[in-house]
Amino acid sequence: MIDDRLTAALRAARRVVVLTGAGMSAESGVPTFRGAGGLWKTYRAEDLATPQAFRRDPALVWAWYRSRQRAVAAAAPHAGHAALVRLAGRVPLTLVTQNVDGLHQRAGSRDVIELHGSLWRLTCSAGCPHVAEARPEAVPDDDAPLPRCVCGALQRPGVVWFGEQLPEEPVAAAWAAAADCDVLLSVGTSSIVYPAAALPSAAREAGAVIAEINPEPTPLTAHAEFVLRAPAAEALMRLEVVL
Ligand code: BJW
Numbered sequence: 001m002i003d004d005r006l007t008a009a010l011r012a013a014r015r016v017v018v019l020t021g022a023g024m025s026a027e028s029g030v031p032t033f034r035g036a037g038g039l040w041k042t043y044r045a046e047d048l049a050t051p052q053a054f055r056r057d058p059a060l061v062w063a064w065y066r067s068r069q070r071a072v073a074a075a076a077p078h079a080g081h082a083a084l085v086r087l088a089g090r091v092p093l094t095l096v097t098q099n100v101d102g103l104h105q106r107a108g109s110r111d112v113i114e115l116h117g118s119l120w121r122l123t124c125s126a127g128c129p130h131v132a133e134a135r136p137e138a139v140p141d142d143d144a145p146l147p148r149c150v151c152g153a154l155q156r157p158g159v160v161w162f163g164e165q166l167p168e169e170p171v172a173a174a175w176a177a178a179a180d181c182d183v184l185l186s187v188g189t190s191s192i193v194y195p196a197a198a199l200p201s202a203a204r205e206a207g208a209v210i211a212e213i214n215p216e217p218t219p220l221t222a223h224a225e226f227v228l229r230a231p232a233a234e235a236l237m238r239l240e241v242v243l
Contacts, residue, residue, distance in 0.1 A: 006183075006226045007242045009209045013091055013182035017174075018084060019199050020097045020104070020232075023188020023214060027233045028075040030068075030101055034190055035216075040064050049161045054125065058154055063142050065157045069119050072101040073136035080187075080233035081107035083240040090243050094177035096170075098189060098196050100159045113170045113177075115196050121158030124149040131158065166195060178203040187213045188232045191220040200224075 010016060022032035031037050033045040040048070043064070047053060054061045085108040087093060096113040097104055102120055104112045122132040128151045140147075147155040160166050178184060184203035191197045200210050200220055211226035212218065213235040221227055228235040 002228070002238055002242045003226055006209075006211055009183050010091060010239070010243055015177065015181040016087075016091050016093045017177050017181040017184045017199075017203060017208075018093060018095050018187060019174075019184065019189065019196070020095070020099060020187045021189025021191075021196075022099060023190075024080065024097070024232050025072075025075070025099055025101055025103050026188065027078045027080065027231055028103055030072055030075050030103070032188075032190075034192075040067065046162060049159070050163060051161055052163075054156055054161070058125075058146055058156075061157075062146055065119065065159075066139055066142060068101075069134060069136065069139045072103070072119060073139060075101075075103065077103045077107035078233045080231075080236040081109070083233075083236040085109050087236070087240055087243065094174075094181070096174045096177070096199065098193070100157075113174050115160070115166055115170050115174060117157075117159035117167065119157060119159065122147055122149075122155040123158040124151060124153055125156040126151060126153035128153065171195070174199060175202055178208070179206045181206070181208050183209050183211065185211045185213065186220055186224070187236070189214070189218070191218040 026032055048061055048064050081103055095104060095109050098116050100116055100119045120134045122134055124130050130150050149155050178199050181203055184200050186200055204210055210224040212220055212224040213228045213232055215229055215231055
């Protein structure tokens with residue numbers, strides 16, 4: 001059941017911010033980072049999603065990203081992604097995601113703010129500004145040569161690794177939306193990776209109501225007025241019904 005006060009807050013909201021994490025894609029079959037099955041071979045995300053790991057062993061890191069590209073290419077958005085698209089037609093909604101899989105966009109969400117980049121962009125590991133697109137239908141085999149930038153350096157996944165700054169424009173847009181929203185809905189994130197985990201606090205300090213959708217408790221739970229202990233698809237479809 002959806003609390004009537006949450007329904008009322010959403011109906012009255014001038015702006016709603018939805019912040020999604022890996023749990024949003026779980027029901028599409030894309031593994032989360034830290035839950036059960038969150039390991040790739042014997043590596044944790046923290047061991048692979050770093051510039052140091054890429055410098056040490058780019059082939060290992062590319063093998064991980066190519067396996068994820070293949071998994072995402074074979075996956076499809078679920079009913080929760082579709083519910084968010086329809087919700088955006090009913091309430092002014094800014095969608096901010098930590099996910100790099102592009103599933104929101106494939107479901108039809110527009111103007112998605114990607115805080116951690118995209119699996120489908122390749123950038124230059126030497127820092128030149130050239131950016132290339134990766135094609136979901138043509139993910140290279142693991143034994144294919146590692147991709148090279150036009151400048152000759154290795155290309156890397158266009159994502160944000162630990163210790164790296166998040167891209168300025170999406171961060172500015174997300175924090176501006178949070179400062180100006182009445183409800184922030186956190187969906188499927190463990191709320192432990194910063195600065196994204198601080199977005200709900202920014203909204204709360206600006207007076208917004210916080211709601212969390214997650215089958216498990218997180219550090220955000222204690223600060224949320226409303227908690228929906230359910231998977232994303234079920235909870236978002238329930239929200240759609242009451243709005
Ligand atoms: C479901 C579900 C279902 C399951 N329905 N829900 C302050 C304190 C301490 C450390 C730091 C700090 N500030 C910064 C740091 C360092 C670091 C950090 O936060 N570390 C923490 C681990 C403590 N942050 C950074 O380094 C960031 N950069 C930065 O701060 O720059 C400034 C700086 C520079 C130099 C020095 C110091 C500061 C960058 C962070 C980049 C994160 N990158 C990754 C990889 C992206 C690329 C890729 O995908 O490969 O982003 S790591 C990974 O974690 C990925 C995710 O976006 C991110 C968040 O994970 P998420 O989405 O929450 O997933 P999970 O798996 O953790 O949780 C899934 C949830 O879903 C669970 O709760 C489940 O219960 C739930 N769930 N099924 C709904 N069906």
